[in-house]
Amino acid sequence: MKNLFFLFIVFSFVSCKQKMTNRETTSEVDVTPESDEVEIIDVHSHFQKDRDYFIDFMKNRKMKTILVDVAMHNATDSSKVERSWDDYVALAEKHPNLFWLCSSLMGLGIDEPDFAQKEIERLKKEIAQGARMVKVWKNFGMVTKDNSGKYIQIDDPRLQPIWDFLKEQNIPVMAHIAEPVQAWRPLNPNSPHFGYYSDHPEYHAYNFPKIPSYETIIAARDNWISKNPDLQILCAHIGSMSHDVDMVAERLDNYPNIKVELAARFGDLAAQDSKKVRAFMEKYQDRILFGTDFGNSTNQLDLNVEELTREKEDLAADYDLLRTYLSTSDSVLIRGQSNVGLSLPKEVLEKIYVTNAMDLLKLK
Ligand SMILES: [Zn+2]
Numbered sequence: 001m002k003n004l005f006f007l008f009i010v011f012s013f014v015s016c017k018q019k020m021t022n023r024e025t026t027s028e029v030d031v032t033p034e035s036d037e038v039e040i041i042d043v044h045s046h047f048q049k050d051r052d053y054f055i056d057f058m059k060n061r062k063m064k065t066i067l068v069d070v071a072m073h074n075a076t077d078s079s080k081v082e083r084s085w086d087d088y089v090a091l092a093e094k095h096p097n098l099f100w101l102c103s104s105l106m107g108l109g110i111d112e113p114d115f116a117q118k119e120i121e122r123l124k125k126e127i128a129q130g131a132r133m134v135k136v137w138k139n140f141g142m143v144t145k146d147n148s149g150k151y152i153q154i155d156d157p158r159l160q161p162i163w164d165f166l167k168e169q170n171i172p173v174m175a176h177i178a179e180p181v182q183a184w185r186p187l188n189p190n191s192p193h194f195g196y197y198s199d200h201p202e203y204h205a206y207n208f209p210k211i212p213s214y215e216t217i218i219a220a221r222d223n224w225i226s227k228n229p230d231l232q233i234l235c236a237h238i239g240s241m242s243h244d245v246d247m248v249a250e251r252l253d254n255y256p257n258i259k260v261e262l263a264a265r266f267g268d269l270a271a272q273d274s275k276k277v278r279a280f281m282e283k284y285q286d287r288i289l290f291g292t293d294f295g296n297s298t299n300q301l302d303l304n305v306e307e308l309t310r311e312k313e314d315l316a317a318d319y320d321l322l323r324t325y326l327s328t329s330d331s332v333l334i335r336g337q338s339n340v341g342l343s344l345p346k347e348v349l350e351k352i353y354v355t356n357a358m359d360l361l362k363l364k
Contacts, residue, residue, distance in 0.1 A: 038062070038327075038350055038353050039063070039064075039350075039353060040062060040063040040064075040290060040323075040353045040354065041063075041064050041065065041066070041290065041353060041357040041358070041363070042064075042065040042066070042292050042294070043065075043066045043174075043234070043261050043263075043289045043290065043291045043361075044066065044068050044174070044236060044261055044292060044293055045065040045066065045067060045068065045291070045292055045293065045294050045295050046067065046068060046070060046084065046293065046294070046295025046296075046297075047091065047099070047294075047295045047296055048067075048084050048087045048091075048295060048296055048297045049087065049091075049296055049297065049298060049299050050091055050094060050095075050300065051296070051308070051312075052308075053308075053312045054095065054098060055098070057312065057315070057316070058098050061319065063319075064097070064099070065098070065099060065100075066100045066101070066102050066132070066133065066357075066361070067084075067088040067091060067092060067099050067100070067102065068104075068133075068135050068174065069083055069084055069085045069088060069103050069104040069135060070083065070084045070104070071084075071085075071104040071106050071135075071137075072139070073108075073139070073143065073144070079108065081106050081108060085103065085104075085126070089101065089129055092130055100130070100132055100361070100363065101129070101130045101131045101132060102131060102132065102133040102134065102135050102174055103123060103126040103127070103131035103133070103134045104134060104135040104136070104137070105119060105123070105134055105136050106139060106144065107139060107140055107144040107146075107156075107159070108144060110144075110152055110156070110159075111146050111147040116158065116159070116160075116161035116162050117161070120161065120165045123162070123166075123171075127169060127171060131171070132171065132172075132361045132362070132363070133171060133172045133173070133174050133234065133361060134172075134173050134174070135173070135174040135175075135176065135236070136154060136173060136174070136175050136176070136177065137175075137176040137177070137236075138177060138178060138179055139152075140153060140156075140177060141153055141154060141177055141178055141212060141217035141220060141221075142178070142205070142211055142212070142217065151211070151212055153212075153216075153220035153224075154175070154177050154221055155221070155223040155224035155227065163224075163228050163231050167228070167230050167231050170232075170362075171232075172231075172232035172233065172234055172360055172361065173231060173232070173233050173234070174234045174236050174261075175221065175233050175234065175235050175236060175239075176236035176237055176240075177217060177218075177220075177221040177235075177239075178214060178218055178221065179205065179214075179240060180192075180237075180242060180243065180265070181214050181241075181243050182194075182197065182243070183204065183205040183206065183214070184206055184213060184214040185206060186206060187201075187204070187206075190271075191271075192267030192268050192270075192271055192334070192335035192336060192337055193335075194336070195336070214240075218240065218241070221239075221240075222251065222254075222255075225251075225257065225258055226254075226255065228257070229255075229257050230257065231257060232257055232259075232360060233255075233257055233258045233259070234258070234259050234260070234360060235251070235258055235259070235260045235261070236261055236263060236291070237261070237263055237264055237265050237293075238260050238261070238262060238265045238268070238269075239251060239258075242265035242268035242269065243271070243272075244272075245269075245272060245276060245277055248260060248280070248284075249280060249283070249284065252284050252287055258287070259287045259288065259289060259356065259360060260284075260287065260288055260289070261288070261289040261291035262289070262290060262291055262292075263291035263292050263293040264292070266325060266334045266335070267334045267335025267336065267337050268337075269325075270325065270332060270334045270335070270337035270338070270339040271337040271339075274339050274341070274342060277342060278342045278343070278344065281326075281342060281344055281348065281352070282344070282345075285348045285351050285352065286356060287356065288352050288356065289352065289356050289357050290326075290352050290353050290357075292318070292319070294315060294318060294319070296311070321334065324341055325341045325342060326341065326342055326344055326349060326352070327341065327342075327343065327344060327349055328341040328343055329341050329342075
């Protein structure tokens with residue numbers, strides 16, 4: 001089991017890195033940027049290294065983004081954590097008009113009596129550096145264990161002082177808890193996640209029966225939300241319920257303190273009836289935020305001119321495809337899912353792209 005555990009740590013690492021460097025989307029249509037119409041705040045990106053094209057690219061698109069810290073177990077030594085935080089702080093200091101920051105929380109050392117206090121002290125420092133949100137991710141539930149060998153769930157009472165602190169500070173938590181349900185199911189060629197789990201069967205949670213079930217992790221997440229009604233929670237990746245907007249709607253109805261963001265789950269939306277998804281987006285227009293999971297991890301110096309140009313064009317096409325899906329009724333192909341766009345009204349788009357993020361994160 002130990003080997004499987006380490007494999008899963010590697011899974012988490014590769015899965016996140018893969019999102020950062022691979023194009024998420026493909027389009028069948030020629031996409032015309034609509035950059036002059038609506039501003040965008042991408043609340044979930046991982047641009048780790050600076051680019052000469054950032055300023056023009058983002059200004060042309062009236063775009064700003066939140067750099068979300070990636071903290072994960074070291075692939076060979078699970079007692080250590082690797083983070084992107086310092087890169088993000090440097091980038092946000094260089095381009096304060098383009099980037100904002102989201103810190104992160106891990107569960108390592110949770111058995112130590114001063115665990116929560118130490119984490120709070122670190123978070124205080126990082127909030128002073130500019131963190132406007134704190135991310136927790138699927139380590140809670142799927143990877144990190146305490147000294148008794150139990151997977152640490154997000155509703156673990158040892159984490160409660162941290163939630164109390166964040167409530168006092170009025171800092172929201174971005175919660176990437178669990179994975180798409182397909183990670184626990186047999187491979188399905190029609191799933192938007194088929195490609196990834198086909199290429200990496202060793203990372204398919206279905207093959208790791210010791211990992212708690214999807215239902216167990218989602219129940220712990222829901223319990224955590226209901227126990228902290230004053231904590232603002234942004235459920236990342238549509239709360240790992242992206243396969244079924246009804247499941248998301250039920251949580252949004254039950255828990256007034258949550259919002260959801262869309263990063264890397266547009267394929268799951270495109271797999272569902274577009275009229276139903278459109279009705280969902282319209283009904284919950286005040287509680288949905290635009291995010292992508294796009295990013296980079298390579299130094300610009302390591303790319304030649306052609307590679308840099310291609311990277312910029314791919315990034316533009318990726319953003320444009322998501323905007324096409326949200327704002328037009330054109331045909332799109334996203335992660336193998338063919339559908340038509342949602343054609344959302346401009347006032348709904350403005351909330352999803354900008355206003356909801358400004359409100360949640362108190363951005364100006
Ligand atoms: Zn991410």
